[in-house]
Amino acid sequence: MRAARLSLGKIVALWSLALISLLYLLAPPGWMLISSFSPATELHSRPPHWVPHRPTVEHYETLFQTRGGDARALQQNPQVRAFPRSFVNSLIIATGTTLICVIFGAISAYSLSRFVKRDRQRWILLGLLTTRMIPVVSVLIPIYFALQRLGVLNTLSALIIVYSGLLLPFVIWILESYYRDFPIDLEEAASIDGCSPLRTFVSIVLPLSTNGLFAAAAFVFISVWSDFIVGLTLTSSEKAWPISVALAQALNPITEPNWGLLNAAGLVAAVIPAILAFIFRGAVMRGMLSGAIKG
Amino acid sequence: MTPSALRRSDFLLRFLNAPAILLVIAFSIAPIVYVFYLSFQDLRIGMGASGFAGLDNYRFVLEDASVIKAFSNTFYFAGLSVLLATLIGLGIALLLHSDIPGAGWLVSAVVLPWAIPEIVNALMWQWIYNPTYGALNGILYSLGLIAEYRAWLSSPLSAMHAVIFAYAWKLVPFAVIILYAGLTAIPTEYYEAAEIDGAGDFAQFRYITLPLLAPPLGVVVLFCMVWSMRAFDIVYLLTRGGPGDGTMVLSYFVFGKAFEFGDVGAGAAVACLLALMTFALTALYMRALRNSAGTR
Secondary structure (H helix, E strand, O other), X not given: OOHHHOOHHHHHHHHHHHHHHHHHHHHHHXXXXXXXXXXXXXXXXXXXXXXXXXXXXXXXXXXXOOOOOOHHHHHHOHHHHHHHHHHHHHHHHHHHHHHHHHHHHHHHHHHXXXXXXXXXXXXXXXXXXXXXXXXXXXXXXXXXXXXXXXXOOOOHHHHHHHHHHHHHHHHHHHHHHHHHXXXXXXXXXXXXXOOOHHHHHHHHHHHHOHHHHHXXXXXXXXHHHHOOHHHHHHOOOOOOOOHHHHHHHHOOOOOOOOHHHHHHHHHHHHHHHHHHHHHOHHHHHHHHHOOOOOO | OOXXXXXXXXXXXXXOOHHHHHHHHHHHHHHHHHHHHHOOEOOXXXXXXXXXXXXXXXXXXXXXXXXXXXXXXXXXXXXXXXHHHHHHHHHHHHHHHOOOOOHHHHXXXXXXXXXXXXXXXXXXXXXXOOOOOOHHHHHHHHOOOOOOOOOOOOOHHHHHHHHHHHHHHHHHHHHHHHHHHHHHOOOHHHHHHHHHOOOOHHHHHHHHHHHHOHHHHHHHHHHHHHHHHOOOHHHHHHOOOOOOOOOOOHHHHHHHHHHHOOEHHHHHHHHHHHHXXXXXXXXXXXXXXXXXXXXX
């Protein structure tokens, strides 16, 4: 309706602004994508070749140590050797944390929305939100010492437990608001038919709340996959490095790093959260609007 | 129809709440209490020193020039990142709202920076800012704006602004989505009435859009502020707080103090101050929210 009032001149002006915005948003990751397919010589020319003359997949082959990979490049960047392993580590950590957070988060969010008195509920929710706002670095010092004393630093299972503890407040917070809007009639009917609360939850509420659960799962998975500081503090060797730490370590060498290789690694690390964010973009946007997903 | 039957949980369901409660207490609540306790201890790894230190850590922290610098860096970093992200976010949100044909493309592109992990974002900008092969140098050189390639991260002032620009890029999606939702919530009748009264585009923006957009702008500023005050990854990868202490921010200071220098007490004190500032910001926001809800 408003478009009808736009003059041609205005449309052209707005379009050029839209183009600039598009460039601002897409050019940096676009350059990463192009660089990951460019041979080193083309990246090292001045100015670099914006479109590679001879595109190559050798960086990806080197990264995953498959045939066609450059053995010398791997020797010069030994940290990259940890990359495939850290990719699997991150998959394990993120999946484990997601399962724990969604299963126990759903149970607690449901209990909170149904069985806790109104005023007490409000305090618990406020408390959950507050813990979420506190910077992670502030709580990492005690967590580090606790894990050290237990002798579980540098293990995947410890990381899963820590991430679960850090993310559960937000999962409960977001799922509680989901269950609050959930129609209670069905549960009342089930209860009259003699279903216990647990039975009602498992066989009626859970199957009907898959939307909310998937959105929460995507949020947890992306958060864990993208975290850096927790992984950096609680791991000490490539045995337990998540992908973010492996990436940072690969950038460490004193010599100029192999940028084609690093861009390929960065892109691989970004693909999973990008796909999840695309699939669940509706939920992501609703989550942001509901108040607090990390930007 | 007895809702009272639904007011009671059973033993098994109650029991299944235990894991979540224990995890939240162990990793979200207890550490806050314990870090507060540590901030009053003299605890240095490898020095064997330990014991009650009273306010010594806080006294040290508030008198130490490097901590003061980290505080001012953090405020500068957070303030400018938030300003930049909010302005760019507002611009893009207004574009989306102007209903130009093809705006749908922009919506899909907007979520992208949000989805990219912060460490990958840091890597990406490290490559763009690279002194010998970087794209920024390449573009400016081709355009004739610089005579020779520059090391953007090697002087404190340009390093700070380079880090801010890179960090703000990742905050933009959040600003766009919140502000765009705010814009669509403004009734079109207001604009139609203003049009009849002869108000121009700018007057409409100034007297209708901006005042009605105040609450979502508040949300954007608060959350972006809270996040940028704890920014760590981007500083770690781009500058490690340097050159000198040019980009040393509080979260990186805490990390370095506690885990690299082993001065746990002082690190814990700064960590507490950082948490306190975040907490104060949130409380202020909650209060503003309650007030605006009360007047409605």
